[in-house]
Amino acid sequence: xxxxxxxxxxxxxxxxxxxxxxxxRNALGVQAREEVSRLIxxxxxxxxxxALVITGAGGCFSGGGDVSDMKKYMGQRTPxxxxxxxxxxxxxxxxxxxxxxxxxxxxxxxxxxAGFNMALACDFVVCTPRxxxxxxxxxxxLVPDFGGLFLxxxxxxxxxxxxxxxxxxxxxxxxxxxxxxxxxxVPPENLLDExxxxxxxxxxxxxxxxxxxxxxxxxxxxxxxxxxxxxEAFASMASKAxxxxxxxxxxxxxxxxxxxxxxxxxKERGK
Numbered sequence: 001x002x003x004x005x006x007x008x009x010x011x012x013x014x015x016x017x018x019x020x021x022x023x024x025r026n027a028l029g030v031q032a033r034e035e036v037s038r039l040i041x042x043x044x045x046x047x048x049x050x051a052l053v054i055t056g057a058g059g060c061f062s063g064g065g066d067v068s069d070m071k072k073y074m075g076q077r078t079p080x081x082x083x084x085x086x087x088x089x090x091x092x093x094x095x096x097x098x099x100x101x102x103x104x105x106x107x108x109x110x111x112x113x114a115g116f117n118m119a120l121a122c123d124f125v126v127c128t129p130r131x132x133x134x135x136x137x138x139x140x141x142l143v144p145d146f147g148g149l150f151l152x153x154x155x156x157x158x159x160x161x162x163x164x165x166x167x168x169x170x171x172x173x174x175x176x177x178x179x180x181x182x183x184x185x186v187p188p189e190n191l192l193d194e195x196x197x198x199x200x201x202x203x204x205x206x207x208x209x210x211x212x213x214x215x216x217x218x219x220x221x222x223x224x225x226x227x228x229x230x231x232e233a234f235a236s237m238a239s240k241a242x243x244x245x246x247x248x249x250x251x252x253x254x255x256x257x258x259x260x261x262x263x264x265x266x267k268e269r270g271k
Contacts, residue, residue: 001042005032007057008039013050014199015043016192022058028065028114028146030085037092044099050207051199052099054122055106055192056115064113064136093147096121098218100211102202106195107131108188114146120155121147123214124183125176126195133171133181135164154221155180204259206244 001008007018017039019026028036043049056062096103096118105111105119107127113136119125135152137144144152144165153161156179164171176182186194202210212235220228239245244259251258 001038003035003039005029006035006039010046010049011196012200013048013203014196015046015049015052016196017043017052017054019054019056019062022056022060025060025063025110026056026058026115027063028118033089036096037088040092040095040099043101044095049101050205051102051104051202052122053104053106053192053195053199054118055195056108059130059188060109061105061107061111061131062115062118063110064115089146093121097147097151098215100215101207102199102205102210102214104195104199106191107133107182108191110134112136113144117144117146117148117151120151120181124198125181126184126186126191126198127173127176127182128188128191129173129185130188131173131176131182131185133176134168136168138166139168201262201265206239206242206248206260208242208244209239212239 003020005019005021007016007020009016017036019028019032021027021029021032026032043052102124103122105122105125105127107119107125109128109130110132111119111127112132112134116133116135119133135144135148137148143149148165152164156164160179171179171181173182173185177185184194184198216228216231216235219231223231248258248260257264
């Protein structure tokens with residue numbers, strides 16, 4: 001599979017998707033969106049991939065939508081055409097949000113508009129001190145899209161989401177961490193290594209159990225407690241049928257080290 005706006009590789013079980021239009025601040029134009037929509041199912045179906053890292057080339061995560069595309073199609077598209085453009089995004093974006101593998105956004109420089117929301121679609125955001133986040137849409141008279149209306153209030157709360165979207169102000173890395181948007185701030189030269197280190201923690205993790213947990217957590221904000229209990233019961237039944245569970249139980253009873261131990265990884269790295 002070849003792309004014009006993306007770089008893609010799988011390194012030791014970790015998929016790395018790099019938005020690669022640095023001359024356009026990695027704008028998510030028509031072609032970029034189409035290429036991402038083709039790549040996500042590929043990652044989902046590749047059993048060798050245990051985690052995903054999304055990043056941007058040239059010191060920028062993504063400046064958001066491609067304004068040159070907006071100019072190009074201005075006056076040519078009907079309201080119905082414009083609606084269909086976003087319906088196509090909303091057809092594949094949930095595939096990223098609910099990808100049953102851990103996803104990490106590695107952010108350097110601007111993550112504006114759709115780029116901000118692409119980062120929010122990931123499970124963790126690792127960024128540099130140079131990272132800047134902005135719900136820039138209202139600056140050009142647009143309503144937030146790319147899943148931001150769904151994702152942002154679930155992370156920062158409704159009132160803060162309103163402030164960030166109404167004001168379109170820039171949020172720096174430290175404030176983003178305080179708001180719960182950013183998981184970790186790292187030096188620019190270490191960004192990809194730190195994101196890969198986090199992703200590699202999941203190489204020996206129970207992919208099925210984490211994937212189901214992620215899926216159910218994403219549903220927990222709009223599902224009542226009784227239904228979540230039913231989903232938990234079915235999920236537990238399914239995970240107990242996976243060979244990983246059986247092996248983990250046997251290793252525990254034999255007093256052997258577990259395959260997946262987050263605390264041990266921290267100790268080995270001297271944290």
